[in-house]
Amino acid sequence: MSRVAIYAASYADCQQAVRKAFEDFPLDVAGKRVLVKPNVLRRAEPEEGITTHPAVLQAVLRELEERGAGEIIVGDNPGGGGENREAFEASGLLAVAGRYYRNIGSDVREVPFSPRFGGKVVVSTAVLEADVVLSLPKLKTHGLTGLTCAIKNCYGYIPGRQKADLHVRAGNPYAFAEMLVDVFSIRVPDLYIVDAVLAMEGNGPVSRELRYVGRLLAARDGVALDRVVGEMMGIGYDMLRSVELAAERGLGVGDLDRIELLGDLQSLEGWRLPERFATEDPSALRAAMRTAHKRKLFLPKVDPARCSLCGNCVAECPAAALTMAEYPEVRPKACVTCYCCQELCPEKAIQLTEV
Ligand code: SF4
């Protein structure tokens, strides 16, 4: 039996909920080296709802200090070519992390990885050497995986352009979900505290559609946590390949009957899913996810009214599928539907369009 807790919280007052999480899920941190990993997808302001809110990090750090953590490191590997520190600064997390902040992408080590995805991968040493990993995901939808929470937050173990290269190796959303589980299994976190105060719906993980949910979630089992979040969003087990596979591998519990809930599991009424998950029935979705690389069901499209011509998407596309004409244009045959361009566009000018 696994447990998932759902607490009412706001950013102005989340200390109480964070304290309750530490009480409900006791963790021995005294004298230990603790890595705290928020979701710093890219450079973004806290109000954009893309990154973990600094108020949650602040409350977590206070608990760790009071509980006598030996060494605290706050770090993540944002996507794109931007500076690690700049992304933390923009998100408000640097100011809160203070002396605990570390650019964990500057100290890395190669570890064995699934031969299917290259046989080896470079991971931040801080992840490998932590006694305790405390993950702070942001509750959001995700065009490839349905949702991003516990399992997906671990993709930040990997620094630099490797993340984009792995997207290309995976080739379709189904394989991408499996590769995510491989990364998750490198170091399964010990505790999760999810920022679901201001959450994201629609075409996440970088969408303009934010919703005030007013919750923090906590668990020691990330698989159970993602399963519960899927239930809240209206994404069934059969559509959550990463959760299903992680459960099959014994990395956590995916069966709702074996998950004890502390607090109320409220479905998010009218929650908007990414188009792909909203428009297809589960069996069609599974088939489409396996072959999306060839079928290109959803391709990125630039909205000229929003595009600032910064060139970021063209520079970061791992498949060189974008060219700068009057505005960036996608070459459908080259695109591997990784949606890195959508994630990294600072203007949120890229939409996923059914073709
Ligand atoms: S990243 Fe966004 S704003 Fe920049 S060129 Fe691409 S579409 Fe335009």
Ligand code: SF4
């Ligand atoms: S165009 Fe966008 S979705 Fe297609 S491969 Fe490039 S970054 Fe990925």
